[in-house]
Amino acid sequence: MNIQQFQYVLAVHEYQHFELAAEKCFVTQSTLSTMISKFEDEIGIKIFDRKKKPVQLTTEGLEIVKQLQVISKNIAAFKELTQELKGEITGTLSLSVIPTVAPFLLPLFLQDFARKFPNLNVIVREETTAEIIRKLKSRALDIGILSTPINDKEIIEYPLYDEPFLFYDAEQVGCAEVAAKSIDLNNLCVMEEGHCMRTQVLQICDQRDRLLTSKLNFEYKAGSIDGLLRFVKANKAATFLPYLATTDFPEAERLHLSSFSNPIPYRTIGLVVHNHFVKNKLLHILQKEVSDKVVHQLPKIGNQGAQLNPLS
Numbered sequence: 001m002n003i004q005q006f007q008y009v010l011a012v013h014e015y016q017h018f019e020l021a022a023e024k025c026f027v028t029q030s031t032l033s034t035m036i037s038k039f040e041d042e043i044g045i046k047i048f049d050r051k052k053k054p055v056q057l058t059t060e061g062l063e064i065v066k067q068l069q070v071i072s073k074n075i076a077a078f079k080e081l082t083q084e085l086k087g088e089i090t091g092t093l094s095l096s097v098i099p100t101v102a103p104f105l106l107p108l109f110l111q112d113f114a115r116k117f118p119n120l121n122v123i124v125r126e127e128t129t130a131e132i133i134r135k136l137k138s139r140a141l142d143i144g145i146l147s148t149p150i151n152d153k154e155i156i157e158y159p160l161y162d163e164p165f166l167f168y169d170a171e172q173v174g175c176a177e178v179a180a181k182s183i184d185l186n187n188l189c190v191m192e193e194g195h196c197m198r199t200q201v202l203q204i205c206d207q208r209d210r211l212l213t214s215k216l217n218f219e220y221k222a223g224s225i226d227g228l229l230r231f232v233k234a235n236k237a238a239t240f241l242p243y244l245a246t247t248d249f250p251e252a253e254r255l256h257l258s259s260f261s262n263p264i265p266y267r268t269i270g271l272v273v274h275n276h277f278v279k280n281k282l283l284h285i286l287q288k289e290v291s292d293k294v295v296h297q298l299p300k301i302g303n304q305g306a307q308l309n310p311l312s
Contacts, residue, residue: 003075005039006068008032009047013065016054073139074276081278089282090119096127096135097145099224101269104244105145109293113286120282136274143283145290148270158271158287161294162301163243165265167258168229171236174258180265189232189239242267243298266301 011021012032022032040046047061057065083090097106106124114122127135129150135141137154148157167178171187225245232239246257271287 001039001042005035006072008035009039009065010068010072012036012048012055013057016056018050018055077276077278089117092121092123093279093282094123094125094140094142095145096125096132096141096143098129098132098147099126100242100245101145101147102126103224103226104242104247105269105290105294108297109290112293113289132272136272139274139276142273142277142279143286144272145269146272147267148272149268150272154275155272156275156277158273158283160269160271160287160290161298162266162268163298164301165240165242165260165267166246167238167260168232168241168246169238169256169258170233171238173255176259177261178258179261184238187238189228189235189237244294247297264301 008021008025008027011025012018015021015024018033019029022029025032036047043064045060045064046058047064049056049058049061080091102124110122110124114120127144129146132141132144132146133150133152133155136144145160148159150157167174167183225241228239229241229245231237241257246254249257271283271290273283277283
């Protein structure tokens with residue numbers, strides 16, 4: 001058996017069609033079919049039921065494919081490791097960032113980082129925490145940037161920065177400091193379910209995990225900070241904002257911001273990878289690049305901050 005046979009089996013599984021799989025593998029259908037048949041003969045198991053259209057896996061074939069997917073990922077990781085040992089920064093790096101971080105963090109470092117590695121193709125997406133973790137575990141993603149801690153034994157976390165929250169009230173001018181427990185929940189707007197920042201805001205408000213009520217007679221489920229902020233301003237409501245989301249506010253908008261009194265609530269943003277991740281040199285370069293660009297943007301929180309668990 002050989003790696004090509006593994007690739008041919010996985011291609012047929014993906015496309016459920018021998019001819020299309022052969023086209024994607026740049027071989028003739030007869031070559032692909034013969035190679036798979038030889039593989040099946042060697043292991044003594046029929047992987048595909050060729051009589052069905054589209055082609056389907058046999059019961060035994062399903063288990064074989066699962067193992068081949070693991071082997072394929074390990075082979076890719078081995079290639080990446082050899083490149084790194086030779087000092088080569090090439091190939092593809094997939095990076096996913098949660099939506100409440102991406103618009104404010106990526107412009108600070110991404111362009112400079114990509115420019116340093118012209119032979120590296122960086123693919124960046126905005127995705128939720130749950131989706132990032134799922135993709136890391138399936139090895140469909142290299143690195144995630146999200147709010148930590150995750151506390152998952154399959155995931156390794158690397159800290160980037162601590163980001164305090166600010167209070168924004170569209171109805172009135174802010175004050176020097178505001179106590180989290182004094183916030184009126186009836187006029188507070190938050191992100192929709194599924195965003196870790198919603199959970200964090202509920203934690204800030206004395207861990208009251210009940211649904212927030214509103215003076216408005218309609219409900220708006222914000223999927224982004226930009227959408228949340230527009231809604232808040234239009235309806236003279238209030239919300240919590242991560243510090244980096246406010247750095248480019250015009251002076252008129254900054255008048256509506258208030259800092260929190262101690263303990264200052266904050267979130268820790270970090271890099272996360274699967275514990276089998278091998279591009280460690282690139283990972284640490286990225287960690288330093290982000291930290292260096294962000295550290296001067298944020299105020300120091302000190303010893304009286306209250307860290308928030310995004311998944312509690």
